Amino acid sequence: MKTQVVIIGAGPAGLLLGQLLYRAGIDNIILERQSGDYVLGRIRAGVLEQVTMDLLHQAGVDTRAHDEGLPHEGIELLFKDARHRIDLHGLTGGKQVTVYGQTEVTRDLMAARAAEGLTTIYTAAPVSLHDFDTAKPTVRYQKDGATHEIACDFIAGCDGYHGISRASVPGDALHLYEKVYPFGWLGVLADVPPVSHELIYANTSRGFALCSMRSEHRSRYYLQVASDQKVENWSDESFWNELRLRLDPEACERLVTGPSLEKSIAPLRSFVAEPMRFGSLFLAGDAAHIVPPTGAKGLNLATADVGFLSRALEIHYREGSQSALDRYSELCLRRVWKAERFSWWFTSLMHRFPENGEFGQKIQEAELDYLVNSRAASTSLAENYVGLPLESF
Incomplete structure (x- = not known):
């Protein structure tokens, strides 16, 4: 087989890239080691920046996100048993975020790709990348006991932190940066109405809590x-009891509990691999960077990456110019590091660090008090939360 771009990974980043390239007239094939049902079964976050919504519109897959997504013009910070609203809309000149589950974004992109008859090869494993330091890379994969090879111009590695794309790069060509946090997030998904119509981020002496939602009838x-906690040690009852201890009285009164649909513990880490281009191979999304979920940046950074990459490839094929491709890593990493900074700062502000003791808790509360009472500080939070604008080539 032969195509212009092989995309490794059929998560939202890979699928969005495929749709953007298709609409730009660029042939592409997506390889995914898991089944489509497995990909759809992954539970992920769903706070979409305007940049992500704009890219979904560009890809022609934003109808359901607009119809069913929940626009949010603010968030609430809870500390010392009181909530304080950050007016995202007012502080950023009318910007907002949209709550729409990553699973639904993936579903919409899958449906669009199937409707156009575009090639996605699921359960393709193992996959191997070859000659991406040349102008004639190839990708090999196994399917149904047979080995196949695809010749291409470029490879887009959208296959996540544990994928083959970054692992294929020689170690001495990568500079890795990582911070591992000494805690995780225990998450519960339940078919109960949200406790508030906007997200609540809680800083308490017992630790951080987040009240989020997927719809008006499903909460997260x-x-x-x-970090050493096990999900099997947490019953639904123990989860709800602990959550109540971290909420203000009004939120506790409004909290509706129910059986969990899904329960898991996610570790928190910050990670960046530099650069994000290696000849004909381009890394995007979690293959190149991980952020703590506190700032809701993971999916949005991935969509920004493929937005940059699709535009660079379009310029390359239309104008015969390498200039945009040569700037891909630089532009992505400028945005990535700003998001890493914001996610690290917000995580450090909202979570309990036992080694910092009571002094650390008082410092956090003082900073939060300043944050909610300073327009400048609130504006900085709001601007970063709704997402910084995409730079242009």
Whole structure:
């Protein structure tokens, strides 16, 4: 087989890239090691920046996100048993975020790709990348006991932190940066109405909590737990009881509990691999960077990456110019590091660090008090939360 771009990974980043390239007239094939059902079964966050919504519109897959997504013009910060609203809309000149589950974004992109008859090869494993330091890379994969090879111009590695794309790069060509946090998020998904119509981020002496949602009838709640905690040690009852201890009285009164649909513990880390281009291979999304979920940047950074990459490839094929491709890593990493900074700062502000003791808790509360009472500080939070604008080539 032969195509212009092989995309490794059929998560939202890979699928969005495929759709953007298709609409630009660029042939592409997507390889995914898991089944389509497995990909759709992954539970992920769903706070979409305007940049992501704009890219979904460009890809022609934003109808359901607009119809069913929940526009949010603010968030609430809870500390010392009181909530304080950050007016995202007012502080950023009318910007907002949209709550729409990553699973639904993936579903919409899958449907669009199937409707156009574009090639996605699921359960393709193992996959191997070859000669991406030349102008004639190839990708090999196994399917149904047979080995196949695809010749292409470029490879886009959208296959996540544990994928083959970054692992194929020689170690001495990568510079890795990582910070691992000493706690994780215990998350519960339940078919209960949200406790508030906007997200609540809670800083408490017992640890962080987040009240989020997927729809008006499905909620997602998180608790900060020690990194050695096991999900099987948390019953639904123990989760809801602990959540109540981290909420203000009004939120506790409004909290509706129910059986969990899904329960898991996610570790928190910050990670960046530099650069993001190696000859004909381009890394995007979690293959190149991970952020703590506190700032809701993971999916949005991935969509920004493929937005940059699709535009660079379009310029290359239309104008015969390498200039945009040569700037891909630079532009992505400028945005990535700003998001890493914001996610690290917000994580450091909202979570309990036992080694910092009571002094650390008082410092956090003082900073939060300043944050909610300073327009400049609130504006900085709001601007970063709704997402910084995309730079142009």
